[in-house]
Amino acid sequence: MNRKLFIATSISSALAACSPIGTALNNNQKFHAALGSAEKLNHALIGTRGMAREYRDGDVDRDFRVNGLPTPSDSNYQLLVARHFEPYRLVIDGAVERRGGFSLAQLQAMQQTTQITRHDCVEGWSVIGKWTGVRLRDFLAAVGPRPDARYAVFYCMDKDDQNTPYYESLDLHQAMHPQTLLALRLNDAPLDPDHGAPVRLRVPTQLGYKSAKWVWRIELVGSFATIYSGAGGYWEDQGYEWYAGI
Ligand SMILES: Nc1nc2c(c(=O)[nH]1)N[C@H]1C(S)=C(S)[C@@H](COP(=O)(O)O)O[C@H]1N2
Numbered sequence: 001m002n003r004k005l006f007i008a009t010s011i012s013s014a015l016a017a018c019s020p021i022g023t024a025l026n027n028n029q030k031f032h033a034a035l036g037s038a039e040k041l042n043h044a045l046i047g048t049r050g051m052a053r054e055y056r057d058g059d060v061d062r063d064f065r066v067n068g069l070p071t072p073s074d075s076n077y078q079l080l081v082a083r084h085f086e087p088y089r090l091v092i093d094g095a096v097e098r099r100g101g102f103s104l105a106q107l108q109a110m111q112q113t114t115q116i117t118r119h120d121c122v123e124g125w126s127v128i129g130k131w132t133g134v135r136l137r138d139f140l141a142a143v144g145p146r147p148d149a150r151y152a153v154f155y156c157m158d159k160d161d162q163n164t165p166y167y168e169s170l171d172l173h174q175a176m177h178p179q180t181l182l183a184l185r186l187n188d189a190p191l192d193p194d195h196g197a198p199v200r201l202r203v204p205t206q207l208g209y210k211s212a213k214w215v216w217r218i219e220l221v222g223s224f225a226t227i228y229s230g231a232g233g234y235w236e237d238q239g240y241e242w243y244a245g246i
């Protein structure tokens, strides 16, 4: 059933894009609305079940390009770096049974997973890296999402020049995806500050801006409408698509 819907949507998208029939259909608002809802369905199917390609050790790029807002340079972050992130706690709160704070040592003691995947930035460049960390689904299982939890919101330590913090969100299906990681290591070394130390999100099924660096808090919510400008992420608040599936 799902597959049929997917194929039907692909064909109708192709029609809409490149045939005279498509042009007529394109002008039809009802058809447009139907396409819109089918597109959402495809997103849900691919984003939840599709697997990002995994590569071999030899495919790993030596230098993992650094991108985005500058690495935090405030005294709190400097102190964390100087103390090898010993005082760091990953806060988990919101619609969750067991709120709390996890030290890096606690995260390192949980089952670790390694993936060699490609990071695709929306700007058009890609880089292959080897990531190790805790599956977000294992972390969430440990804290127990409540039935009213629909999204996980990730709060980061960096801010732009307007003092607006970076943040991101995933729905719980995306959060439970087996390749969605709380990454602690990159290319066999502890995550360095520029790549998001001590904990970053790694979401190989979605564009790079979803892979939030310097995560200090995860909040489970029913809706992100009241968080910052309400679009579910720093870039989303400036017009990027919330759904960033590749
Ligand atoms: N906290 C935070 N996370 C972020 C960003 C950012 O500016 N701040 N930029 C995003 C974008 S657009 C990309 S491409 C990647 C870059 O990750 P890298 O520096 O490890 O290549 O981080 C993503 N996560």
Ligand SMILES: [Mo]
Residues within 6 Å of the ligand: 067, 120, 121, 122, 123, 208, 209
């Ligand atoms: Mo990006």
